[in-house]
Amino acid sequence: MKPAIARTLTTLVHGLLRGLFRAWVLVVPLVLALSLIRLGQLAYFWPTGFHVSTTDLASVVVQGFRFDLKVSAVAGFLLLLVLPWVSGKVQGRIATGVAFLYVMLSLVNLHYFGFYKTPIDSLVFGVVEDDTSAVLQTIWHDFPVIWTLLLALALTAGSVWLHRVLLRRLRPDTVLQSRHIAIQLALAIVVFFALVFAGKGTLREMALQRQHLTVTTSPFLNDMVPNGPIALKYAWDSRGQSQNLQNPLVGLKAMGFNSPLAAAEALGLPHGSEAEVKAALTAHEPLPPGTPKKNLIFFLMESWSAEPLLYQSSQFDVLGRLAPTLMDPTKACHFSNFDSAQPGTHPTLEAILFSTPITPLTMGDVGRKPIPWSIPKVIKDAGYQTLFVTSARSGWRDLNRVLAVQGFDEVVDANNLKESYPDATLGIWGVWDSYVFKYLDKRLAAQPKDKPLFVFVLTSTNHPPYDLPADYHRVPRDMSLWKGETSSDTLLLNLDTYHYAADLLGGFVQSVQSGPLKSNTIVAATGDHNVRSFGMYAEPARRYLQRQVPFVIWGEGLQCGPQQALPASHRDMFNTLLPLIGVNGPYVNAGRNLLRTPQATPMDAPRTLFFQGESRNAQGQWQLGNKASFACSSPPGAQPAAGECQFNASDDQQERARFGLLDWNVRSSLKK
CATH class of the missing domain: 3.40.720.10 (Alkaline Phosphatase, subunit A)
Incomplete structure (x- = not known):
């Protein structure tokens, strides 16, 4: 190998290895800070008298850690564009900025959960879409803004301190430079794929996604899994989907149906053509002759x-x-x-x-x-x-x-x-x-x-x-x-x-x-x-x-x-x-006419539909399409008999079909 090429290759390998180790030195304090916030969120919102098994609690902590590792590794991976080449001082500033951003997002997620009883979702964009001044006044009046900022600064300072300690101990800028270039290259490949798999969140299975936020039958515990960055990411995805009406099948396919005809069939509606489905969605029984019009x-x-x-x-x-x-x-x-x-x-x-x-x-x-x-x-x-x-x-x-x-x-x-x-x-x-x-x-x-x-x-x-x-x-x-x-x-x-x-x-x-x-x-x-x-x-x-x-x-x-x-x-x-x-x-x-006696048809079934993808029947509630999320819960005096409180696949299919058809009706009718 020519000396010039060898020097170039050595420089590139040294830079890549330096950047990879710097990325991992950044990942560790980020994961620790996010995990601490999750534990604090669990303690802060833990309801009086609420009891769960140690296994469920451990599942939440572990799954949350995996999501913390995922978002931190993604940050490290993206920063590989700059970390290999910047000075130590600039590297420290980058670490400080990323740490503050991640910590602040997770603290916002904590307060958002306290207000809406859900992790950050698409409603968060109301900060700019609502009366921003009124929203900010409400936040200032109703939330501990100063204490939250002080806590964010304290956690950021702790993360930066740990980052500096790791830098001194691991010396990522000089590690293994005396080793043969082949050893450095092999190590760089190993560390690179370790970062990739950390960002994927798993070694063998599909990458961690939204459905992996459900790890127990307790919705409260499941809501503790996402950190601020991942919750904001999913909120952004949902918002993007809601803003683009060009594909009328998006909602149907998300609910497990390839066409409106299949969803209509699941609901017992006419389904010979899309026009027939649309007509069925707005068809009503004739009113009795002479029905008077009343003010409403x-x-x-x-x-x-x-x-x-x-x-x-x-x-x-x-x-x-x-x-x-x-x-x-x-x-x-x-x-x-x-x-x-x-x-x-x-x-x-x-x-x-x-x-x-x-x-x-x-x-x-x-x-x-x-x-x-x-x-x-x-x-x-x-x-x-x-x-x-x-x-x-x-x-x-x-x-x-x-x-x-x-x-x-x-x-x-x-x-x-x-x-x-x-x-x-x-x-x-x-x-x-x-x-x-x-x-x-x-x-x-x-x-x-x-x-x-x-x-x-x-x-x-x-x-x-x-x-x-x-x-x-x-x-x-x-x-x-x-x-x-x-x-x-x-x-x-x-x-x-x-x-x-x-x-x-x-x-x-x-x-x-x-x-x-x-x-x-x-x-x-x-x-x-x-x-x-x-x-x-x-x-x-x-x-x-x-x-x-x-x-x-x-x-x-x-x-x-x-x-x-x-x-x-x-x-x-x-x-x-x-x-x-x-x-x-x-x-x-x-929905259905609540003043009538319900008929034995899917369209008349006594269920609720929460438009963020949840349903509830007389036995309990669940996320649409997610059997593991089912939780028994009914008003006093309406509890089902022993053994009857369980996930009903037919109810779930029909509610997914209803949700999918409502989504399809909007997209197919209003797309440009």
Whole structure:
């Protein structure tokens, strides 16, 4: 070999070996820091009285370590482009920056789990898509920002200290330089593939992926597996999929179906062609002749969780004037085993209005064109005047523009309410909810009798930082009657804002029930999602409460039927409400009519669907397509007999088919 070539080869091998050892010296402190945060997260959120086996706990720690090793090795691998050639000082700065980034992401993941009860997901991008100033104010007010930053700096400093110790001990810049070039080359190959397999997360099996986050039957423990970087990566992947509608089969294939025809067959729907499937998705039974059209006032109540209703009493009042409206079964149907569609307000709003598991759907070009099956459009086409009212600012997520296109004649928000009521104070998220109800009373009184009205109301006061008007008198409660978790430091504040919003709703319902519109007006209300203050729901006995929100319908002469205690969810609401108010049209059969006796068909089965890929039946809940994730959990009095609580493959297939068809309907109809 010529001397010049030999020198070049030696330089390259020395550089590669130096970079590889530097990468591994970086990986070790990163893995240690991420693993420490996971252990801290487990301890920080561990629910009182929650017991698991040592084996399950060890599985979580080990699997978490594997994901920590994976993301750290990926960082080391990517940095091979620079680590072989930079100075020791620059190398130290790189290590500091990467350590702080990884530590900070995992601490954000910790607080994100505390808020949403899930690792970082696509909702995290709301930081820039929502009112960023309001989001940051809420974060500052509601989270220990200073302590989190100090902890991040401390963990980063510890990682940098360990990095320097390893550098001194292992001397990666000079190791083995006296050895023969062949030995160095062989070692470089071995160390390189060690880094590759660490980034893969395994030696023999397929690389660690999202499905490997499930290692126990406890969703709480499984949520402890992902670190911040991997959770953000999966959130980014999900967001990318939701933003690209060009491939209509993406969602179907993710659910295990190669075509909409196969999914329709699993649901017992006509499946001779795609056109036949689409027609079946919007086909409805004819309404009885002469069915009168009624006003519909629908409330999507911010963070209106179901659990507080379980403890309602005169000594533990969380409902105020709403409580007596729930007593008469001929005037109120309360569906008490009911789940939300999404964990956040905007995703839930889109799921309800557009029957879409894809979110955010309407923030781009899609939102600028009418969606044919949009709920307000269907109701408007049936001859209604349509109105969206919120105590928040409608510029949030471009609602003011999107909703006007999707069938609402008017959008009234905090700014309009401030103009109508000069005494209203604009806070972080908008005005107090009381101004919404003042406006509704006035608007209903002025509505022409020959023009039915549909109002969709979005409240906002029951939201962090849980502020209330200065003239609101907080209600004393006997907290010994609260049988839920008590670890949240905002529990009491949250119960106050919960009562405030529920009491206002109750006052409105009572006003309608005693007024001239009582015979031709339906009022309905649900929550957009559960709220973090009420617990982690880690124990199997409480797990069914994790997604639960109330759903109540008020009206004259209601026949509530036998489904009030059966599993149901947001997808069922407008399949129930539209026939009740005399509206037919091309809305999607996302769910079932809860006022009817359920039929023995897949489309009528009493199950819930959480649009992030979970379902629940009378026995328990599971991630779609993941048998190992099934967890037994049912409301008191509804527990299945011994041996009956197990994963049902038929239920899973049908829910995967439903989810896949809803996804396909959106993509195939709205792609450019």
